[in-house]
Amino acid sequence: MKSKATSFDIAHMAGVSQSTVSRALSNSPLVNQETRDRIKQIAKDLNYKVDKNASNLRKQHSQTLALLLFEDPTSDDSLINPFFISMLGSITKATAAAGYDLLVSFQNLKDDWHAVYEDSNKADGLILLGYGSYTDYEYKLSQLEEQGTRFLRWGAPDEKHPGISIGCDNFLGGVLVTQHLVDIGHKSFAFIGDADESAPEFKARFDGFMSVIAESKLNADSVVQKDAISTESDGYNAAIEILNTGKPDAIVCASDLIAMGAIRAIRSLGFKVPRDVAVVGYDNIQISEFASTPLTTVHQNTQLAGELLVANLLKLINNEIVTDYLMPPELIIRQSCGRTT
C-alpha cells in the first residue's frame, strides 16, 4: 500500500509550485493552458485526487448534502416506506448531478438529535425527509436555523414550522381521489389514516377528502375515520374495526401501505375488492401496481421532487431566495376503486 500522492508530489514532478498545481487542477484560467494540461496529465497518471478534507477545511464548505430520513418509529427495518426509497433514489441522482456528495442518515425518533448536528457540520445543507410532522423537532429545527444551517424539508408548507418546504399538494390529492369515487357512484365513505396535527400530510389528505364529501352533499356524519400510521398492519387493524361497525362503499386510505392492509382485512372478512368495498391508496408505490387488486392511488412525482429539493437547497446555500413549493399530484386509476368504465 503506497501512500497517496499529494499536490506537492505533482508539483515536484511537473517542476512547478504546489500553488500552481492546485490552480491547474481546479481549472483556474490563471494558469497557462499548456502547464495546466501537463499537470492534469501527471495527476491522472498518478491517480491523484484532491484531498477533500483538506480542501473542504480550507474552503470552509463540504460539497456535501445530507439527507436525514425520519422513519415512523414503529416501522421495522425491512419496511422502509417505498415512497421514501424512491425519493432517496431521485435525491441521490440529483445530488450527484450537481457535483455534490450525499450523506444519508436515518434519524430515529428515540435518539436525541446528535446526528443532525453532526451532519450539519459535514454538510453544506440538509434535506429532511419523513412522513408525519416535524413537530417533535420544531425546537431543534429552530436551533439549526439560528446556527445558519440551510435545510429544506419535504412535506406540507406550514406556517408554524421553521424552514422552507417542498411537497406535494396533499389536499388536492385527497380531493382528486375522493371525487373520482363519488363520480363513479360510491355513496358512503371511510378514511384510514391519522388526521391530526401530528401528521400534516395525512391530515391534508383527509381535509381534501372531507371537502369532497361536503360538496357532494353526502352525509358527512356517517363518515368514519380511523387513525393509522403508514403501515400495512395499521391499515389492516383499522379496516377490521371499520367493517365491524358497518360496510362503507369505499375506504380512502392515507397511504398505499395502509390500503394494502385494508384490502387484506376486507378479504379476510369474506368481502371482495372492489365489488363489496372499494379501496384507494396514496403514493403510487411500486407494490400498488402489482398488487392482487391493482390500486387506484395518487402519484407524487418523486423524480421531480428530488430534483426540486436539491436544486432549491443549492439555491439556499448560495443565499438565493427560495419559497415553499407545492407540486401537483396525479390521480392513477386502477381497479381497486371499482367501476371505471
Add this chain to the structure above:
Amino acid sequence: MKSKATSFDIAHMAGVSQSTVSRALSNSPLVNQETRDRIKQIAKDLNYKVDKNASNLRKQHSQTLALLLFEDPTSDDSLINPFFISMLGSITKATAAAGYDLLVSFQNLKDDWHAVYEDSNKADGLILLGYGSYTDYEYKLSQLEEQGTRFLRWGAPDEKHPGISIGCDNFLGGVLVTQHLVDIGHKSFAFIGDADESAPEFKARFDGFMSVIAESKLNADSVVQKDAISTESDGYNAAIEILNTGKPDAIVCASDLIAMGAIRAIRSLGFKVPRDVAVVGYDNIQISEFASTPLTTVHQNTQLAGELLVANLLKLINNEIVTDYLMPPELIIRQSCGRTT
C-alpha cells in the same frame, strides 16, 4: 447567522488550552474528570461540534464508509431494485451503529470511474453493491486494491476478481426453490435470467437449478433458458417467448421482478398461475408478498447482510483478516409455485 464556535472558543470560556478541550471532547482519560465535564457542558451549551474536515484531515481518516451502488444501466430511476433498497437500509443502520457516516453514490456504467476514486478519498472503506458482474470494473478494482483502498463487494466469491466478497449462496438458493418444484410434482421447466459470466449471481442460481434437474433425472435437454436482466419487462418478454414455443409446468425466475413480468405474460396469454404454469422468483422483495399471486421465492437476509458487510469492512480497515462469506438462503413458499399441501 453566527459563525460556528471552534475549540478555541470553548478553551477560552473554560479557561484551559485548546489541546485540553480537544482531549476532553474525545474522552481522553488524560484530562481531569471535573475539567472534562465542565468542558463538555460548555460545548453542549454552545452546540459545538468538532469540525470533521479538520479532525479527519489531522487524523488521516474519515470515519466514513462509502456505498457504491451499481445499477443495471437499463433500469429506470423509479425502479431501483427493491432488494438493493433493503440492503441500503440495513447498511445505513449498521454504519450508523458503528459510529460511521455513510456516503451513498450511484455508479453509472456509462460514466468513468471518477466517482469511485473521489469516494475512496472521502471514505475509509467502500462497499460495492450491485447485481451482475463486476467484470467491467476488474481493472479499476485492482487499481483500488493497489492503492490500499479497503473494499468489500456484495456478491458471489470469485477467484477472478480482486477483493473480498460477502454474499448469499445463490447456487443453494437455486437448488432449494427448484427442488421444491420437483417435490410437488412439476416435470418440465424453464428458467428466465442471464446465465453467463456477466451475471454471476444469476448464473449460480441457474447452475443450482440445473443441478436439481440433473439429479431428478428429468430431461435436461427440454429445459428452456431465456436471458433477462432483473426487470419486470425483461421477464415479460422472456416469458412470452417461452410460451410461444411451449408451456412448461414451471418457470424459475432469477429475480422477483422477472417473476412479476413472467406472471403478467402468462396471464396475458390466458393462462393461470399457478394452475397452468407455476412461477417462482428470487429475492423476496416486498412486492412478492402482496402480488396478485403471492410469490414463492428465496429470501436473502438483508439485515444480516448489511451488518456483515459493515462489520467486515471495519475489520478490513483495522487490518484484520477478512475472508469471503456465504450466507445461507431461505426458501419462502407461497402460492405461485402451485400445490403446496
Add this chain to the structure above:
DNA sequence: CTGAAAGCGCTTACAG
C-alpha cells in the same frame, strides 16, 4: 501567469 506564505480547525507527540 507563477510562487511563497498564511491559515482552515483540529489531534497528538513532546515537554513539563
Add this chain to the structure above:
DNA sequence: CTGAAAGCGCTTACAG
C-alpha cells in the same frame, strides 16, 4: 494532568 507547537493537505490573497 496540562500547555505550546507542529502539521494534516489543501486554497487563496498577496506580491511580483
